[in-house]
Amino acid sequence: DTAVSQTPKYLVTQMGNDKSIKCEQNLGHDTMYWYKQDSKKFLKIMFSYNNKELIINETVPNRFSPKSPDKAHLNLHINSLELGDSAVYFCASSTSSTWRGYTFGSGTRLTVV
């Protein structure tokens, strides 16, 4: 059973398109995150949701809009895709009750052409 699952794993799209990435966790965690990993492998926080409420919203273009329909799901919608959006996007989850870091998904490689 996959703990944190993201779909799709690969996404190739043209500039200007709108796309979504979905994330689901079956760990019973209460906090979910989106991270962006650039070509140099640097991991940068984008958003964090705790029990469906947005608690971290780093400096990210407003073309990126997260949505958490329930605490097991956190989706990322990106409007008007740009070349610079090409990266690997990771979803992660954690529990605030027994804090021990994150469980990451396997990532979504987004390529904008």
Next chain:
Amino acid sequence: GENVEQHPSTLSVQEGDSAVIKCTYSDSASNYFPWYKQELGKGPQLIIDIRSNVGEKKDQRIAVTLNKTAKHFSLHITETQPEDSAVYFCAATPSGNAGNMLTFGGGTRLMVKP
């Protein structure tokens, strides 16, 4: 906010040798320090962590040390094997921060040559 620096960015060792990766952090309130291993095409996976009330922790061939005074912590891998080849990330967080957000170091690409 927290700032975590990690060195070296790449590390090449011969199979059987030891590897050491070092990180420094800036926020003295940080008290949880995990290490993640990221294999090619996969997400980072927690391999070991340490809390600030402990100076050292060991799990088989990997160990982590923490020096709170100097604000640095290190990952030690002994008897390296080719399957240890991956990118390793250190991270730090103060407890109780919003969303328990981890700040990551820049990563170390470890290559173990057979």
